[in-house]
Amino acid sequence: MSKNGILIDYQYCTGCRSCEVACRNEKKIPKDKWGIKMTEVGPFNVEGDKWEWNFVPVPTQLCDLCEDRLAKGEKAACALHCLGQCMEIGPIEELAKKAAEKGTRVAVFLP
Numbered sequence: 384m385s386k387n388g389i390l391i392d393y394q395y396c397t398g399c400r401s402c403e404v405a406c407r408n409e410k411k412i413p414k415d416k417w418g419i420k421m422t423e424v425g426p427f428n429v430e431g432d433k434w435e436w437n438f439v440p441v442p443t444q445l446c447d448l449c450e451d452r453l454a455k456g457e458k459a460a461c462a463l464h465c466l467g468q469c470m471e472i473g474p475i476e477e478l479a480k481k482a483a484e485k486g487t488r489v490a491v492f493l494p
Contacts, residue, residue: 388494399467402470
């Protein structure tokens with residue numbers, strides 16, 4: 384059986400933190416810890432009037448990709464509640480192919 388990972392297309396992540404809240408509620412994680420943590424890079428000026436500002440949700444060691452939900456055919460809590468619909472859980476091989484097709488501003492995490 385292939386190991387699962389999480390693909391995050393951060394081109395569409397708005398930084399809303401719905402993933403953090405959904406994970407915390409689903410897994411009963413204390414307020415001082417995270418199953419997935421939003422990181423922010425920027426804003427900074429790239430050149431002229433071009434700016435960079437990225438939000439990247441990063442799974443932590445507390446993330447188990449909601450194995451219990453996946454076993455029931457449900458989406459992981461973070462992916463289910465993601466307003467940008469930029470998260471996908473699946474076999475690493477499939478996610479790697481999708482990441483290669485997207486090209487940029489995408490990450491595959493293996494919690």
